[in-house]
Amino acid sequence: MNAPMMPSIPQGDITAHNDYINDLNKSLDPRSMTGEQLWHHERRLGIGGSDVAAILGISRWATPLDIFNQKRGYVEPADLSTNERVHFGNVLEDVVAQEYARRFNCKVQRRNNPIVHDDLPWMRANLDRVVVGQKKVLECKTADAFTVKFNWGESGTDEVPDQYLVQCMHYLICTGWEEADLAVLIGGNRFERYCIQFDPELVAILLERVRDFWINYVLADVPPPPTTLDEINQAYPNDDGEKTIATIEVAEAINERKELDEQKGLIESRIKAQDEIIKGYMGTKNTLVDHLGQPLATWKTAKPSRRFNTSGFQKVHPDLYSEFTQEGKASRRFLIK
Structure with missing residues (x-):
């Protein structure tokens, strides 16, 4: 065969x-x-x-x-x-x-x-x-x-x-x-x-x-x-400074991306509005339950985190800061105009 x-x-x-x-x-x-x-x-x-x-x-x-x-x-x-x-x-x-x-x-x-x-x-x-x-x-x-x-x-x-x-x-x-x-x-x-x-x-x-x-x-x-x-991000870590003309397919992707950004903003705004209602009702309480006592949400105080004061260390120990500071990898910022 x-x-x-x-x-x-x-x-x-x-x-x-x-x-x-x-x-x-x-x-x-x-x-x-x-x-x-x-x-x-x-x-x-x-x-x-x-x-x-x-x-x-x-x-x-x-x-x-x-x-x-x-x-x-x-x-x-x-x-x-x-x-x-x-x-x-x-x-x-x-x-x-x-x-x-x-x-x-x-x-x-x-x-x-x-x-x-x-x-x-x-x-x-x-x-x-x-x-x-x-x-x-x-x-x-x-x-x-x-x-x-x-x-x-x-x-x-x-x-x-x-x-x-x-x-x-x-x-x-x-x-x-x-x-x-x-x-x-x-x-x-x-x-x-x-x-x-x-x-x-x-x-x-x-x-x-x-x-x-x-x-x-x-x-x-x-x-x-x-x-x-x-x-894609790994394959193209740097730009060459040149422009390129969008194809029809890419232009459609740009338009859809803009629409999705608008929907994302609307959704985030609605989530914020619901959080205001829920948190405003909970006040100082750390757990919200239903009529059967089942948890619906929690809002608990977290332990404070400890962060290294980079700018303060640089002022007090500029030589050490310079010795142990490494230049990071170049990255590209993606923006939809």
């Missing part, structure tokens, strides 16, 4: 990929690594299913720049050993897989080794399970009960959160299969199954975007454009 859906891949892409992997493997000795270190090393060898949503800009947990830094080894892998959400997701994965097998009268099997696409070596898949005797991927998830109504559709459909849809589609590309089931345990007591079918249009988008990210950013060692406010 791979051949009909594959775009024409320039030989230069394959060569650049192979050179990068060879250099990466030379710089690291897998034999001296722990299991976890080896797992993180293998994740740097290509794009996995959990990377795709971030590359497309639809992940809640990572950005394209995050993935770039991870693949290039510019950041240390996150320590998730104390993350309870990750911990219980791993613990319950086997429970979800076993329940899937029981409900649908089938056998499921782990795939311990990553699957690498025959023609696109940067496309890698670490599958949760496969359904034995069927060319079908099984992805196992857990979900909070209160988020389901916003992100999940009817059981049996493919209406799953976008990040999981593209993850499953990535696995279908790597395996060359046409079906993936996503089994999810919701709120710890509700099991649902969603059915993902190979989608040529979505696959074409994934192939193009993943290839562009891997070849033109990771292999070229060129950071992708920043996408979050924090990344």
Whole structure:
């Protein structure tokens, strides 16, 4: 199935990929690594299913720049050993897989080794399970009960959160299969199954975007454009003194920003008015309760804080002040005119 859906891949892409992997493997000795270190090393060898949503800009947990830094080894892998959400997701994965097998009268099997696409070596898949005797991927998830109504559709459909849809589609590309089931345990007591079918249009988008990210950013060692406010602030810490003409899209953003500022001012004014009523009624009392004695608000006296008198110290000890004063980093002030 791979051949009909594959775009024409320039030989230069394959060569650049192979050179990068060879250099990466030379710089690291897998034999001296722990299991976890080896797992993180293998994740740097290509794009996995959990990377795709971030590359497309639809992940809640990572950005394209995050993935770039991870693949290039510019950041240390996150320590998730104390993350309870990750911990219980791993613990319950086997429970979800076993329940899937029981409900649908089938056998499921782990795939311990990553699957690498025959023609696109940067496309890698670490599958949760496969359904034995069927060319079908099984992805196992857990979900909070209160988020389901916003992100999940009817059981049996493919209406799953976008990040999981593209993850499953990535696995279908790597395996060359046409079906993936996503089994999810919701709120710890509700099991649902969603059915993902190979989608040529979505696959074409994934192939193009993943290839562009891997070849033109990771292999070229060129950071992708920043996408979050924090990344933008870090990427452009200084101005160049020049002007730039706003596009229609940017001009619309300016207008909306002004409207939001007006709404913010109105809301802050209304909050102040309500605070005046509440605090005026409380007077010297530190707690406001309802008719059942349940707390509604508190207004308690805080302990006075101690602050260092910088200006006074400078006057009395100017030499010491100068010796221990460091120049701060330059910052840019953002103003809407």
